[in-house]
Amino acid sequence: MAKAKAKVKAKKYYNYIGGQWVPSVTGEFFENRNPADTRELIGLFPRSTAEDVDRAVAAAEEAYERWRLVPAPKRGELLYALGQLLIERKEAYAREMTREMGKILKETRGDVQEAIDITFFTAGEGRRLYGQTTPSELPNKFAMSVRVPLGVCAIITPWNFPMAIPAWKLMPALLCGNTVVMKPATYTPLSMINLVRACEEVGIPPGVVNVVTGSGTEVGTPLIEHPGVKLVSFTGSTEVGRKVSEACAPTFKRCSLEMGGKNPIIIMDDANLELALDGAIWGGFGTTGQRCTAASRVIVHKKVYRKFLRAFVERARALRIGNGLDERTEMGPVVSEQQLETVMHYIEIGRKQDGAKLVCGGQRLTRGKYAHGYFLEPTIFADVHPEMIIAREEIFGPVVSVIPCRSLDEAIHIANGVRYGLSASIYTQDVNTAFRAMRDVDTGIFYVNAPTIGAETHLPFGGMKETGNGHREAGVQALDIFSEWKAVYIDYSGTLQRAQIDTVEISQ
Numbered sequence: 392m393a394k395a396k397a398k399v400k401a402k403k404y405y406n407y408i409g410g411q412w413v414p415s416v417t418g419e420f421f422e423n424r425n426p427a428d429t430r431e432l433i434g435l436f437p438r439s440t441a442e443d444v445d446r447a448v449a450a451a452e453e454a455y456e457r458w459r460l461v462p463a464p465k466r467g468e469l470l471y472a473l474g475q476l477l478i479e480r481k482e483a484y485a486r487e488m489t490r491e492m493g494k495i496l497k498e499t500r501g502d503v504q505e506a507i508d509i510t511f512f513t514a515g516e517g518r519r520l521y522g523q524t525t526p527s528e529l530p531n532k533f534a535m536s537v538r539v540p541l542g543v544c545a546i547i548t549p550w551n552f553p554m555a556i557p558a559w560k561l562m563p564a565l566l567c568g569n570t571v572v573m574k575p576a577t578y579t580p581l582s583m584i585n586l587v588r589a590c591e592e593v594g595i596p597p598g599v600v601n602v603v604t605g606s607g608t609e610v611g612t613p614l615i616e617h618p619g620v621k622l623v624s625f626t627g628s629t630e631v632g633r634k635v636s637e638a639c640a641p642t643f644k645r646c647s648l649e650m651g652g653k654n655p656i657i658i659m660d661d662a663n664l665e666l667a668l669d670g671a672i673w674g675g676f677g678t679t680g681q682r683c684t685a686a687s688r689v690i691v692h693k694k695v696y697r698k699f700l701r702a703f704v705e706r707a708r709a710l711r712i713g714n715g716l717d718e719r720t721e722m723g724p725v726v727s728e729q730q731l732e733t734v735m736h737y738i739e740i741g742r743k744q745d746g747a748k749l750v751c752g753g754q755r756l757t758r759g760k761y762a763h764g765y766f767l768e769p770t771i772f773a774d775v776h777p778e779m780i781i782a783r784e785e786i787f788g789p790v791v792s793v794i795p796c797r798s799l800d801e802a803i804h805i806a807n808g809v810r811y812g813l814s815a816s817i818y819t820q821d822v823n824t825a826f827r828a829m830r831d832v833d834t835g836i837f838y839v840n841a842p843t844i845g846a847e848t849h850l851p852f853g854g855m856k857e858t859g860n861g862h863r864e865a866g867v868q869a870l871d872i873f874s875e876w877k878a879v880y881i882d883y884s885g886t887l888q889r890a891q892i893d894t895v896e897i898s899q
């Protein structure tokens with residue numbers, strides 16, 4: 392995180408705590424720059440500390456006592472208004488997102504749209520939020536289950552979907568009656584601040600939503616460890632997720648983790664190859680490969696392997712790389728110098744690997760319009776063996792490993808041979824093949840004749856194995872993260888009735 396240089400004339404942004412926009416207690420700021428052109432300073436954001444976190448959690452605790460008692464349909468109505476406002480602001484927010492994060496306009500519009508979708512979807516839950524009523528085993532006794540909120544939730548989000556991911560955590564958290572303290576990724580604080588400004592404008596009460604910007608160590612850690620925080624919802628790397636889980640374990644603090652992926656597209660010998668190519672290009676290089684759902688492995692049947700590879704390389708080479716604000720651009724920069732170095736490091740590992748062939752890209756782009764950004768060529772390794780590092784580890788950049796296979800069984804075995812289990816896809820014309828793969832591939836999301844990216848907000852989102860810890864975001868399933876179940880028994884018999892003991896005899 393670069394410290395702000397003295398006397399930079401740039402717009403200053405603030406933390407949002409208890410309904411006030413406030414600087415951090417230190418008064419320090421950090422810079423947010425455009426990854427497509429680092430000469431452009433997006434703004435200065437508070438470099439916050441544990442003390443700012445304390446204040447935000449205190450504000451959220453105070454607001455919780457009122458917010459939890461607001462009827463859920465009323466909370467839902469505020470979300471409808473919020474969704475409407477996000478529609479009006481969509482273009483402006485998308486442009487600001489492209490500037491702070493780099494992905495192309497089409498995709499940042501999609502990111503804001505995903506926030507809109509989840510907001511409307513969750514708003515409707517205000518009038519459902521169903522529990523169960525069920526008969527009691529005893530007479531004159533009523534039994535039901537209801538959802539109750541947890542209290543203050545910490546929401547810690549990544550930079551690749553800077554509005555959609557905060558939104559798909561925030562909306563169910565609020566609808567269930569929780570209050571929140573959010574920490575955006577340091578590369579994309581503006582998109583979260585835009586979302587929260589909209590919350591303020593539609594009248595979500597002070598203290599219900601709070602934002603504290605800053606680094607993982609200075610803000611994230613104290614937030615996770617804060618005793619006032621009852622639940623941590625985190626999306627990011629598996630390494631950091633493990634630390635979050637460990638920090639929550641001693642007090643059994645609830646935590647929901649969404650982490651890495653190494654998502655495969657399987658292309659069978661009967662696939663529509665043109666369609667599979669479209670999918671592999673979009674899945675592998677969309678968002679510059681920086682999605683946890685990115686198709687970073689393409690497992691291709693040997694009968695169509697050469698033909699696919701030739702066309703795949705040709706298509707990847709033709710991608711127009713540049714500033715995402717230019718409507719013609721198809722792939723923007725990676726988000727930061729550090730991310731670029733990580734990706735280059737993996738490319739180096741792939742180059743040195745015996746057997747794997749670098750058949751496309753592999754270079755940083757530094758000339759002309761690329762001189763001031765973090766641009767990288769779309770990169771393809773061919774003849775990759777499933778055991779190689781580039782085929783197993785999440786790279787989070789525009790790097791795809793193409794792996795040959797001889798059968799569906801082998802393809803499934805390769806697909807399942809990684810520690811992640813987020814998303815997978817198969818291209819085939821055979822319904823039997825499609826259903827077998829759907830059943831046997833161990834991922835939380837599965838596509839047939841579509842790439843591994845593009846989940847819709849009304850279905851559960853999340854993964855198996857080391858991708859998550861068993862929760863699902865989005866859909867109605869997200870409600871299970873942000874509420875606890877309370878079983879309620881109402882005995883109106885006027886006598887002591889003992890369950891399992893005072894059994895009812897049926898008279899003949």
Ligand code: UN1
Nearest residue numbers: 552682683684844845846
């Ligand atoms: C992510 O990559 O972190 O399914 C989220 C998709 C998007 C969400 C991706 N709807 O690719």
